[in-house]
Amino acid sequence: MDEKKIEELVSKVVKGEIKFHEVEKYTDGDSEVATEVRRRALERLTGAKLEHLGKYTIDANRAMDKNIENMIGAVQVPVGIAGPLLVHGEYAEGEYYVPLATTEGALVASVNRGCSTITDSGGAHVRIVRDGMTRAPVFKLPSARKALEFCEWVRKHFDDIKEVAESTTRHGELLDIQEFVVGRHVFLRFEFDTKDAMGMNMVTIATEEAVNWIEEKYPDAKCVSASGNVCVDKKPSWLNNVLGRGRTVVAEVEVPRDIVEEKLKTTPEAMAEVNYRKNLVGSAAAGNIGFNAHHANIVAAIFIATGQDEAHAVDGSTGYTTMEVTEDGDLYASVTIPSLNVGTVGGGTGVETQRECLEILGVAGGGNPPGVNAKEFAEVVAAAVLAGELSLVAALAAGHLGKAHRLLGR
Structure with missing residues (x-):
């Protein structure tokens, strides 16, 4: 389009004759x-x-x-790289370079130090505990008694509901429907295996189709909202921490005492104490959901770099970090992330720069068989979060947090 035509359009937008x-x-x-x-x-x-x-x-x-x-x-957003990070998972195996998109000075350097510590210690062992994306419509029934009868009907017709829901997707699989009754309200928490997709769009479309069928077959049940907040999506939630949502992942490492002293400039005892008094006691005193140092920092930076839904950094922030001294005097550390919502297809993963970051990790696109790329990605994210926790807790134990930021000019 020529410059004259562009200017004419700009003028009309400015005047309000054409909306954005x-x-x-x-x-x-x-x-x-x-x-x-x-x-x-x-x-x-x-x-x-x-x-x-x-x-x-x-x-x-x-x-x-x-x-x-x-x-x-x-x-x-500037993108930095941390690694190599050695990971031993069911799906992730080998050394990874982790892209982090952030404007927080010292974050990449800190995670990089944690990656080096983990790799020199023989790598992080990672496992996916549970895998399922949820959507929970809320139904209104005539009474609490009718609500309980409705729940029984849903259980009896699970196979029919499953068939209807799965008719909307080539890859999604309905795993379970959990019932929550509040007065005469029924929240049905649909849980799906979404393979390599994070899957929120997939499960929403499938659940809405199931809801339409339920309302047709059970007229007393009126769906008030396709999402009743029991999902729970993009909000800190004890329900997600207990039941899991997306990928529930645990990563652990045992760091020899000499590596703690050489790389992290502190001791296993000092790190275990900081973790106990800060991440556990301090988090409890504050009423936090999730007891950790800064899971959200690493989750958000990876999410922005790789095209994940950045709002799900909220879910990723509610994990747990543990640290203790082993019988041999070394440091055992773990992170558990109950709700890690990641995918390698769909959403922002197809944006060119974000796809390149997924390619750095070797997980871009759909896996073979479907689902393995997203699971590998989730394991790497958990290992990177563990690296971030090790480095920050060590900095606090050594009294170096302010020094690190001053040194890097932040």
């Missing part, structure tokens, strides 16, 4: 041009200079089709 979301109608569906029009119009409306937002390499047409509305450009 309507611009594509006047650019023959070309989101690259529409993005330019919206950005220029916004500059004139706000007085802001947006030269850097307009510099990007991702495909705006693809992004507008799958990931964003009213696009005006792209925000660039």
